[in-house]
Amino acid sequence: MRVLLLILDAFDPVRLSPHLTPNLWSWANADGAATGTGEAVMAACTYPNHASFATGVPPSEHGIYVNHVIRDDQVVGAWEVGPSVPTLFDSYVAESLAVLGDHHLVGVMGARAAASHWPPNGDLPLDIELDPLGYPADSAVLARLVAGLAEAARLTIGYFGSIDTYSHLFGPESEEAREAYRRVDGRIAEIEAAISWDEIAVIVVSDHIQNTVEDRPGIDLRPVVGEGTILADEGSAILIGATLEPTELMSVDGVAGARSLDDGNTLAWCEPGRFFGPFDSPILRGVHGNVATRTQLAMVTGGHPKRHLAADVVNAGPVPATAWAGVIRSMLDQ
Numbered sequence: 413m414r415v416l417l418l419i420l421d422a423f424d425p426v427r428l429s430p431h432l433t434p435n436l437w438s439w440a441n442a443d444g445a446a447t448g449t450g451e452a453v454m455a456a457c458t459y460p461n462h463a464s465f466a467t468g469v470p471p472s473e474h475g476i477y478v479n480h481v482i483r484d485d486q487v488v489g490a491w492e493v494g495p496s497v498p499t500l501f502d503s504y505v506a507e508s509l510a511v512l513g514d515h516h517l518v519g520v521m522g523a524r525a526a527a528s529h530w531p532p533n534g535d536l537p538l539d540i541e542l543d544p545l546g547y548p549a550d551s552a553v554l555a556r557l558v559a560g561l562a563e564a565a566r567l568t569i570g571y572f573g574s575i576d577t578y579s580h581l582f583g584p585e586s587e588e589a590r591e592a593y594r595r596v597d598g599r600i601a602e603i604e605a606a607i608s609w610d611e612i613a614v615i616v617v618s619d620h621i622q623n624t625v626e627d628r629p630g631i632d633l634r635p636v637v638g639e640g641t642i643l644a645d646e647g648s649a650i651l652i653g654a655t656l657e658p659t660e661l662m663s664v665d666g667v668a669g670a671r672s673l674d675d676g677n678t679l680a681w682c683e684p685g686r687f688f689g690p691f692d693s694p695i696l697r698g699v700h701g702n703v704a705t706r707t708q709l710a711m712v713t714g715g716h717p718k719r720h721l722a723a724d725v726v727n728a729g730p731v732p733a734t735a736w737a738g739v740i741r742s743m744l745d746q
């Protein structure tokens with residue numbers, strides 16, 4: 413029994429169709445498959461959700477609320493810190509493979525503990541094609557993933573980032589984003605050719621969707637929180653390095669919600685179409701992080717009979733991002 417968890421960053425489940433994504437459509441309609449939606453942890457950013465995929469716990473336990481953390485009055489990349497609890501890779505040390513098209517995810521998901529991981533040590537390789545935001549291009553990821561699948565690890569986690577990249581740069585409704593969906597779907601056929609269908613359960617998820625930016629510039633919280641307060645703005649969510657009254661933040665135009673966190677910081681999110689500044693980001697056409705972007709793709713397919721353990725979870729309703737680690741353990745351990 414083997415499990416492949418394939419993560420397609422920012423894949424909006426409404427885009428799943430025989431026209432745009434024929435290979436994924438075929439996977440979704442395979443015998444015993446189940447397709448539905450999942451729900452991101454807040455903030456609906458890439459790293460907190462990947463940390464939850466890998467650990468099975470929410471940000472209050474793994475410690476990553478947005479793509480950065482605030483430590484000793486400094487904004488630090490979540491990949492430098494990693495989740496504060498064990499991950500799937502710790503459970504299946506000798507039997508796991510990670511191929512992650514965002515090198516920072518190696519640290520975020522604790523993938524250095526895997527038997528094999530790429531990019532090595534989470535460092536951006538110098539000799540590969542990069543996407544327009546500077547992450548490993550899907551083509552580079554696919555080559556490593558296909559090679560890795562041939563080695564038949566019991567647990568393989570793969571990640572493609574191009575839909576997120578093109579949705580950020582051109583907007584999630586853009587033709588460029590549609591083309592990214594089409595290209596990612598083309599990779600699915602090559603992955604299918606690299607696996608033994610009857611021996612594997614395949615889980616395909618996304619970490620969030622994106623909203624189109626409709627209002628510029630970004631929301632500036634500095635007049636409310638004070639000039640000296642640390643801000644880690646992440647699209648339509650923001651981490652504030654201070655304990656603040658949620659009601660005070662929600663008095664700011666565009667702020668939709670806020671929550672005080674146990675670690676002394678405050679998380680806030682904005683209305684769809686808005687984003688947090690304070691500065692305009694002219695390259696940003698699509699954003700995520702707020703409640704409106706919590707939708708995830710949740711698909712279970714493959715030919716191994718144990719896939720039903722995961723398919724049942726999908727059929728039961730929106731799958732919390734924290735559920736997948738337990739689902740994977742249940743398939744590998746039973």
Ligand SMILES: [Zn+2]
Binds near residue numbers: 457458459619
């Ligand atoms: Zn993402």
